Amino acid sequence: xxxxxxxxxxxxxxxxxxxxxxxKYFTFANPPDELILDSGVKFGPITVAYETYGKLNSSNDNAxxxxxxLSGDAHAAGYNSPDDLKPGWWDNMIGPNKPLDTxxxxxxxxxxxxGCRGTTGPSSINPLTNxxxxxxxxxxxxNDMIKVQKKLVDFLGIKKLFAVIGGSMGxxxxxxxxxxxxxxxxxxxxxxxxxxxTAQQIAFNSIGRYAIxxxxxxxxxxxxxxxxxxxxxxxxxxxIGHITYLSEEAMHKKFGREYINTNNITNNxxxxxxxxxxxxxxxxxxxxxxxxxxxxxxxxxxxxxxQSESFIKRFDPNSYLYITKAIDNFNLSKDHPNLASALKNVxxxxxxxxxxxxxxxxxxxxxxxxxxxxxxxxxxTYVNLISPYGHDAFLIDDENFKSVIKxxxxxxxxxx
Amino acid sequence: xxxxxxxxxxxxxxxxxxxxxxxKYFTFANPPDELILDSGVKFGPITVAYETYGKLNSSNDNAxxxxxxLSGDAHAAGYNSPDDLKPGWWDNMIGPNKPLDTxxxxxxxxxxxxGCRGTTGPSSINPLTNxxxxxxxxxxxxNDMIKVQKKLVDFLGIKKLFAVIGGSMGxxxxxxxxxxxxxxxxxxxxxxxxxxxTAQQIAFNSIGRYAIxxxxxxxxxxxxxxxxxxxxxxxxxxxIGHITYLSEEAMHKKFGREYINTNNITNNxxxxxxxxxxxxxxxxxxxxxxxxxxxxxxxxxxxxxxQSESFIKRFDPNSYLYITKAIDNFNLSKDHPNLASALKNVxxxxxxxxxxxxxxxxxxxxxxxxxxxxxxxxxxTYVNLISPYGHDAFLIDDENFKSVIKxxxxxxxxxx
Numbered sequence: 074x075x076x077x078x079x080x081x082x083x084x085x086x087x088x089x090x091x092x093x094x095x096x097k098y099f100t101f102a103n104p105p106d107e108l109i110l111d112s113g114v115k116f117g118p119i120t121v122a123y124e125t126y127g128k129l130n131s132s133n134d135n136a137x138x139x140x141x142x143l144s145g146d147a148h149a150a151g152y153n154s155p156d157d158l159k160p161g162w163w164d165n166m167i168g169p170n171k172p173l174d175t176x177x178x179x180x181x182x183x184x185x186x187x188g189c190r191g192t193t194g195p196s197s198i199n200p201l202t203n204x205x206x207x208x209x210x211x212x213x214x215x216n217d218m219i220k221v222q223k224k225l226v227d228f229l230g231i232k233k234l235f236a237v238i239g240g241s242m243g244x245x246x247x248x249x250x251x252x253x254x255x256x257x258x259x260x261x262x263x264x265x266x267x268x269x270x271t272a273q274q275i276a277f278n279s280i281g282r283y284a285i286x287x288x289x290x291x292x293x294x295x296x297x298x299x300x301x302x303x304x305x306x307x308x309x310x311x312x313i314g315h316i317t318y319l320s321e322e323a324m325h326k327k328f329g330r331e332y333i334n335t336n337n338i339t340n341n342x343x344x345x346x347x348x349x350x351x352x353x354x355x356x357x358x359x360x361x362x363x364x365x366x367x368x369x370x371x372x373x374x375x376x377x378x379x380q381s382e383s384f385i386k387r388f389d390p391n392s393y394l395y396i397t398k399a400i401d402n403f404n405l406s407k408d409h410p411n412l413a414s415a416l417k418n419v420x421x422x423x424x425x426x427x428x429x430x431x432x433x434x435x436x437x438x439x440x441x442x443x444x445x446x447x448x449x450x451x452x453x454t455y456v457n458l459i460s461p462y463g464h465d466a467f468l469i470d471d472e473n474f475k476s477v478i479k480x481x482x483x484x485x486x487x488x489x
Numbered sequence: 490x491x492x493x494x495x496x497x498x499x500x501x502x503x504x505x506x507x508x509x510x511x512x513k514y515f516t517f518a519n520p521p522d523e524l525i526l527d528s529g530v531k532f533g534p535i536t537v538a539y540e541t542y543g544k545l546n547s548s549n550d551n552a553x554x555x556x557x558x559l560s561g562d563a564h565a566a567g568y569n570s571p572d573d574l575k576p577g578w579w580d581n582m583i584g585p586n587k588p589l590d591t592x593x594x595x596x597x598x599x600x601x602x603x604g605c606r607g608t609t610g611p612s613s614i615n616p617l618t619n620x621x622x623x624x625x626x627x628x629x630x631x632n633d634m635i636k637v638q639k640k641l642v643d644f645l646g647i648k649k650l651f652a653v654i655g656g657s658m659g660x661x662x663x664x665x666x667x668x669x670x671x672x673x674x675x676x677x678x679x680x681x682x683x684x685x686x687t688a689q690q691i692a693f694n695s696i697g698r699y700a701i702x703x704x705x706x707x708x709x710x711x712x713x714x715x716x717x718x719x720x721x722x723x724x725x726x727x728x729i730g731h732i733t734y735l736s737e738e739a740m741h742k743k744f745g746r747e748y749i750n751t752n753n754i755t756n757n758x759x760x761x762x763x764x765x766x767x768x769x770x771x772x773x774x775x776x777x778x779x780x781x782x783x784x785x786x787x788x789x790x791x792x793x794x795x796q797s798e799s800f801i802k803r804f805d806p807n808s809y810l811y812i813t814k815a816i817d818n819f820n821l822s823k824d825h826p827n828l829a830s831a832l833k834n835v836x837x838x839x840x841x842x843x844x845x846x847x848x849x850x851x852x853x854x855x856x857x858x859x860x861x862x863x864x865x866x867x868x869x870t871y872v873n874l875i876s877p878y879g880h881d882a883f884l885i886d887d888e889n890f891k892s893v894i895k896x897x898x899x900x901x902x903x904x905x
Contacts, residue, residue, distance in 0.1 A: 269746060270746065271737060271740070271741045271745075271746075272737075272740040272741045272743070272744040272745055272746070272787070272788075272789040273732060273735075273737045273740050273741065273789075275746070275787050275789050275790070276728075276731075276732050276740065276789050276790070276793060277732060279784055279787070279789070279790045279793065280725060280728045280729060280732070280793065282783045282784050283724075283725065283728065283783075283784045283794075284700065284725050285783075286783055286784060287721040287724075287725075289705055305703040308699075308703075309696060309699065309700050309703075309725060312692075312696045312699065313696060313729065315692075316689060316692050316693060316696070319689075321687060321688075321689045324687070324688040324689050324692065325687045325688045325689065327688070328688040329687075329688055330685060330686065330687070330688070330691070330820060367698045367699075367701075367702055367810050367814065368695055368698050368699045368702060370814075370817075371688070371691050371695070371817070372688075373688040373689075373691055373692050373695070374691070374692070374695045377692060377695065377696065378699075394783050398783065398786075401786075401787070404746065432848075
């Protein structure tokens with residue numbers, strides 16, 4: 074995603090940066106007070122990694138809870154150390170005078186249960202066995218994710234949030250929050266998401282999971298004690314994801330049909346075997362007319378591999394399985410005759426945002442949410458933002474996007 | 490694709506079936522008269538697997554050459570034996586009184602070079618080594634594919650075809666034919682295709698290739714002497730392909746969010762671990778709250794795996810690498826200032842067809858072809874057929890589609 078980002082990052086000492094932040098940890102659900110998951114399992118202890126930016130005011134009514142997406146984490150803004158090359162994943166949105174203005178709001182972001190970035194997940198040590206849970210970790214749902222975050226919010230002494238906000242899987246959590254805890258947030262900003270995956274959305278995730286569990290290094294989830302992980306499987310999953318995160322237009326504008334090392338290449342099939350980059354992976358090929366490299370000939374292939382190589386360094390394959398399952402199983406209306414019925418208790422003022430070029434979560438899915446909220450007379454604003462960036466648009470620094478969020482938050486209520 | 494197909498197959502003794510057909514073989518390019526490939530390599534001998542349906546008339550002017558797509562082969566119509574469960578891949582299109590009416594036309598279809606269904610490809614034996622070529626097989630292009638088919642057409646004694654026709658990669662070959670051999674076909678039917686892949690189209694193919702070459706069973710292409718093939722990699726490639734072949738709408742209509750064994754399931758997250766199907770792949774999971782099966786919970790997952798299992802039985806992974814590379818490298822205007830210039834010598838009357846729900850080769854790509862042909866004053870008809878079936882629509886038995894093709898062929902010229 075960084076490749077697309079046009080603007081420079083705030084430095085940690087910029088006046089619009091939250092600066093250096095420390096990830097904190099909160100542990101709860103110690104036996105015998107375990108959390109009851111949607112599966113019925115009593116599970117604990119649970120440690121939650123979280124960060125906060127800004128200050129909670131004296132009336133405790135200025136807190137905004139940010140939910141991260143599939144590959145995100147608690148580190149949403151600022152820098153964990155002055156040496157960090159990049160700030161948190163939503164640094165363009167969170168900070169002094171930014172839309173989630175830390176001069177006004179107390180912003181919270183935590184890593185989801187099932188994750189691998191500090192919150193208890195399959196790579197965490199099971200205290201009963203002193204080994205990683207691996208796939209003995211219980212199945213978790215989007216609703217379980219917000220149950221854990223409700224405990225965190227309670228722990229921080231906040232009875233009612235000013236807003237919940239999230240994009241993609243973060244938007245699912247925001248939706249679940251206003252349904253499960255209708256009294257617990259003044260407002261909700263629900264971005265580029267859906268109330269339930271379609272068959273195609275399930276299919277994309279499922280192939281990623283298939284790639285992971287079919288990787289011989291997966292070893293039925295028990296790779297932690299080995300020196301290897303199912304990196305190939307996770308890479309494939311990530312590459313598939315990346316195609317869906319970008320619009321066809323953005324991808325083509327960025328990479329087109331460019332060949333790697335274009336200055337050596339005439340883009341003519343009579344010459345395209347002469348470029349040295351084609352030998353990268355297939356040194357054993359030694360005669361003329363040999364195939365070009367099967368996966369590293371085009372710039373777009375280079376990009377996908379670069380992105381997945383960076384991803385596998387920071388993400389646990391088992392967490393990818395659990396979190397994508399939570400996403401695919403999410404179905405807000407499943408115990409209801411229809412979506413409007415599922416949303417009947419919502420009291421939060423809502424802003425729904427879709428992006429014109431997002432084909433993973435197209436605007437029709439946002440409009441279904443808008444319609445169901447309107448049926449319930451929920452105060453709802455809907456914006457379809459024109460953007461060329463596809464689903465990733467919610468992570469891109471864009472003035473229109475930011476001003477819509479800023480304006481909505483101003484309209485919610487006056488805080489002190 | 491069979492899953493979507495609504496109509497019954499013709500039986501081999503039906504009056505509209507071409508009946509029992511035998512695949513034939515033609516060998517040429519014996520040293521020292523090898524074929525010069527686009528890479529510059531002299532390659533031979535080359536054996537071509539082909540089938541013909543109908544009879545060549547006395548003036549040799551009623552022949553239609555059918556080009557197959559990525560996973561197709563020479564067996565386009567009829568049955569190779571009375572025991573075959575299914576006819577050839579385009580049986581709804583080819584036969585007595587069908588659009589490619591074998592009472593009138595002599596229809597030819599051959600397997601492409603680089604393939605694995607009878608025509609020389611990476612799984613063929615290299616006569617110099619008595620071992621499979623594997624990835625010592627030379628790179629091939631779409632243009633190489635039609636060079637081979639031109640030799641076959643010459644061998645059959647046909648100076649000028651009545652029509653060339655193909656969808657997807659078959660459409661690329663049809664385009665290349667009318668450019669490379671402008672005098673060699675009265676007409677061309679170019680279906681659901683493009684003159685060059687965009688970055689996204691390359692990306693989908695590339696991830697499939699990455700999955701194959703990353704499968705430990707690939708062994709740098711030399712898996713033929715082992716008992717195993719990179720089936721997992723090829724399965725992943727095929728599953729990715731299948732998502733792109735179906736429209737979001739068709740996939741959702743067919744599978745929705747249905748869980749496997751739905752009669753045992755309440756579709757409620759509190760219950761979804763109770764279904765026995767979840768234990769299929771994860772027998773080691775033994776306590777409540779265990780994850781549902783990671784890849785076999787939804788009907789759409791079942792479909793993708795069923796389709797890929799059937800595919801890996803009939804397709805060579807190395808052929809998948811070579812053919813998708815030929816597709817990705819295809820760029821009709823690469824030696825020209827623009828596409829119109831590349832098409833300047835076209836003399837064939839053209840019918841371009843796109844499908845409304847095809848998001849792999851959207852209608853904009855067909856319109857580019859139409860525009861470039863019109864600039865050259867080529868007699869061109871364009872139809873965007875309304876279909877819910879996505880890219881696969883060109884393989885579906887549809888009356889509108891068939892009547893458009895039938896009507897166009899009637900308009901080309903009168904044959905005896």
